[in-house]
Amino acid sequence: MTTNEDGQLERAQITLGDDIIICDNVKKWFGDFQALKGVTTNVKEREVVVVIGPSGSGKSTFIRCINRLEAHQEGTIIVDGTELTNDIKNVEKIRSEVGMVFQQFNLFPHLTVLDNITLAPQWVRKLPKKDADEAAMQLLERVGIPEQADKYPGQLSGGQQQRVAIARSLAMKPRIMLFDEPTSALDPEMIKEVLDVMKELAMSGMTMIVVTHEMGFAKEVADRVLFMDYGLIVEAGTPEHFFTNPQHDRTKLFLSQIL
């Protein structure tokens, strides 16, 4: 990790690896409604992909297909060399390698912050409790709230809860992190603290797919921006291309509405 002259973290030095996620013509229906109409894209190791688009465009469905919270019906998704099928063992293996952060945090309200983070490493990764506790405390340091370890999620602010949720996912040492609108349920003054954690994560070389409306985040850290609408990737490109020279009419309209 390097910093530029302002002390800001710099992403330019990170080199992308091979394809770690391969999506080919992914289709998904909810009843008669087709949510994904053939999504094809690959994500490289250490790449940060930001997915934007209007609500109902299928962007959440798309990333939820990647760890099979939703099952796609046609097409192929290959994550880290394993194809996603109905085989439950494959699915559990992939889920333990792919972290996910939700819009509503989804922390476990009956467990302390520390237990929220250590539960999965202890029982899924079979880590001894002591090691899991130590790793969890390091992660809490990393997201900046070690002092909240013994509190319950309900006692934390939204921003703090989302940072715990990120720490909880990281505790599984995932190779890929999915973010499903991580800041949409937050008060404006808390968005920054969560985005800062996500930026730090991006700078450390984590492969990330982020569904968000935070255009600033996209400009700053994304390697690639996908614009989705009607269940399709309408336009894809670098942030520069996207925010200065969008090609598709739908993209132009969307950007003009939110910028």
Next chain:
Amino acid sequence: MTDYTVVEAIDEIAPEPPPKGPLVWLRHNMFSTIGSGILSVLAVLLVIFVIRGLMGFVFSPERQWGAITVNMRLLMIQAYPPAQFARVWVAVAIPLVLIGATFAAWRVGGNTSRRTVGGTILGIGALVVLAGVLGPFTLSTALVWIVVGAVLAGGGYVLRIAGGEAARQETIPVLGLALGLIVLGLVAIWVLPLPVPAKLVDGMVITDPALAGDFPQAEQTTVWRGIASSTTIPWTIIVAVGVLAFALVRFARDRMSAELLHNLVVAGWILSFPVIVLVILRDPDIDYGKVLSFYLPVALVFAVLGSLLLNYVASPSTGEIGRVLGAVVLVAALISFLFPMSFLIRFLLLGLAGFTLAAPTFGGEGAGRRRFLGVWVATALITAYLFAIITAPSTVAVLSAFFLGGLSLTILLAVTAIAASFPIGVLLALGRTSTMPIFRMMSTVFIEVVRGVPLITWLLIATLMFPITLPPGVEIGRVIVVIIAMTMFSAAYLAENVRGGLQSIGKGQYEASKALGMTTAQMTVFITLPQALRAVIPALVGQVIAIFKDTSLVVIVSLFDFLFIARNVIPQQSQPFNFLGALRETLLFAAVVYWMFTFTFSRLSQRLEKKLGVGER
């Protein structure tokens, strides 16, 4: 001119609160409108009539309260042999010791204010005055009531207001207050007299039932006597032991880890009930020859071989073969029921199958696996021990069919049915919400069939029809059959409550668990079930209370429970004292006892809810 304004934030003093006082309170809360004034007056009249009726009933000269005091043993434990009565006292002492230990281990207590305590005393005093005025007393007795009540109320009032604001400060330790009440209660049982029946023979008053039986024709009366020392001494010792347990645990809690202490106390509670009933009250006459030649070897073989198997299956590197082995053990266990074999072996095989199937999910490396194996070894040994003591004959010689009766039988039925129905109910709820159709269907059918038929019918089916279906030579006691019926009935209702809790859990919890790679079993045990149970505590406590009261239905199959003795046994006594028809006294007493238990449950659940409420969304 500027086009902006700047405001400085200044804290102002809050306005004076409106005047307070009893009159203001009355006007606000009882007479705010004409309609509510009328309703208030009617309600107060109703309360007065109820108190008057109750006092008239309790203190009527016709009442034979001696029917209860002289029959207290019968009501509590029916015909338990007096020679072995020490066992009963130990059985009572164990829960008290555990209560003391629990209070200390969880640091129950805190402080209360003089204002609160004074208010309570004031209220009690006012009630005593009211009772004195409304009761069927002579003028002098009524005056005693009124004076005592007035002194209490006055003392309470002074305590409540003296010192003004200082009275609001929470400086009185609740535990000290509790200790004071305990001492007061002990003094009361040593000092206060109770009404007991007596025979008048030639001007002599005979209260001893053994002697009174010699004078069937003599006039019967009621006299006031202190409680016998065979009751007061054990109670004093038991209470002292309970307080001592509190003091000891309080001393120990700062010198050991809180987690260990809590685990010890919880283990004590879990073990206490089977130990009290099966070991202390039943006193099995264990055949040590058979233990050494059969039970112990079988348990050890299962513990050792089972541990080896589980050690292999639970290690993360074993993988899928573990579940296959679990299935093999399960099939072996089911087959064992087709051949003549000790039930101990059958149950241990079933248990091993369950542990093997759970091993890949809850095993792990190092300490986790060792703990898992430890639980298995303990399960095997405890199962064998339970078998040894249940199959052994009892040394307690009672004339009736079962060694317990009265309140002890009621408690036995209730606690066993509740404790056993809890895991079954949870499994049924999980089955009914499962994605596997066969489990869903079986659970649904079971729940709907069991809930659709009244408990009385199930009790009759269990005692009259079920024994016919057993293979020849197998006999199951009536109490066991009744417990099974009540357990199944309660489990069906519990299952529906738990299902409600499971449905209240948001989709996000499932998604978050799945996204972390948890299996369905892990998600259920660690995430959804704990939250579901927490959400339905009020309904679960309602179920516990309902089952406790429903135990009285066992009169239909002639079990001598508490209510049966109160309703059918005592009112038919004519010797040594005549209580024919003394039904109202015993029923009122039974009602008060049932209420004391259920009210305690309800209060405990409120505390539990509050405690578990910490950290809720």
